[in-house]
């Protein structure tokens with residue numbers, strides 16, 4: 001069986017927890033795009049794990065975790081995360097596989113990301129400054145440096161020097177100090193030696209797994225609204241987040257995917273700039289932020305908060321053929337007397353669909369809300385859907401009906417075990 005899990009909003013839906021839970025029986029857990037701009041949080045027995053690059057399935061015993069070709073790798077972060085899991089006693093030579101086709105985040109990518117953001121001034125996009133845009137730009141313009149080159153050291157050094165020379169000219173034009181290649185070579189050399197036993201042709205691994213009908217879990221990062229093609233460009237990330245990104249980023253044909261899970265947080269959050277139609281600026285937003293600990297796992301920035309935007313989520317479902325929904329963080333809404341959901345938008349008094357909006361339209365439109373009475377009970381220990389407060393059940397049922405997709409999981413606390421299977 002092949003399952004895909006993707007975020008259906010602006011990220012931080014709680015995918016990490018859902019993936020960790022599903023990964024229990026998986027043979028392979030695969031990341032196929034993005035880099036350490038992602039942040040997943042998994043809570044096991046009260047202990048919180050936050051990581052960025054290695055797939056969330058790593059905390060389960062059974063699966064081998066794979067960083068497939070679509071992922072971009074920052075050597076410092078990979079080494080840091082590997083050290084954490086090795087300290088926990090994991091044998092990463094058996095547990096982790098890395099594609100030689102992964103592109104490397106080089107020091108100039110991070111510098112360029114920050115330099116562009118600073119130069120944009122008040123129009124800054126709010127990137128994570130992890131070098132994501134610049135590394136993917138180099139990838140598509142044939143200027144990338146991959147793990148493949150890293151393992152062919154003289155080639156790596158040659159490419160690094162060539163690229164650094166050009167990038168340094170751009171950095172100097174931005175008024176930023178040029179990077180010194182020799183300062184970084186030891187870091188990359190160390191990475192090369194460390195990961196060599198883990199670098200394998202992932203295409204062959206996946207083909208074999210598909211043939212043997214193994215259980216493959218594909219872990220999406222970020223979310224549909226941040227997709228480079230279908231998100232609110234330029235307030236997007238650089239990778240292909242949607243279902244089609246699986247084929248590009250792993251080589252696994254989309255047709256082979258059996259289940260496509262959309263993770264829907266019971267409200268909306270967003271880090272970074274760009275329009276957010278249902279954004280709240282009042283005490284409700286502050287309360288949700290504090291209660292839901294809505295601060296970026298990667299950057300620590302406070303997240304912007306809004307009501308659930310079903311119009312946007314519906315677009316995500318259609319775009320990626322989402323056929324199962326996991327609702328997360330619904331417990332955070334406990335205690336609100338009224339809960340709102342955006343069911344469509346109006347622009348100049350006329351109804352308009354999410355797909356018709358660019359960021360200019362989206363920042364001007366008026367969301368149309370449906371209101372629901374809230375519930376006050378603590379629901380974090382509830383184990384069955386029928387035991388949830390009736391108003392909570394109604395909220396979930398409305399989401400299901402609106403999206404036309406079955407809600408299969410309702411997560412009621414960050415803990416691994418705290419999920420209701422509907």
Ligand code: IMP
Pocket residue numbers: 010011012037038039125126127128129130131132133221222223226235236237238271272273
């Ligand atoms: P970048 O991916 O660092 O280039 O940032 C581009 C935009 O995507 C910014 O608005 C980031 O805040 C946002 N972003 C990237 N990754 C994530 C994520 O995993 N969760 C939420 N927002 C993200």
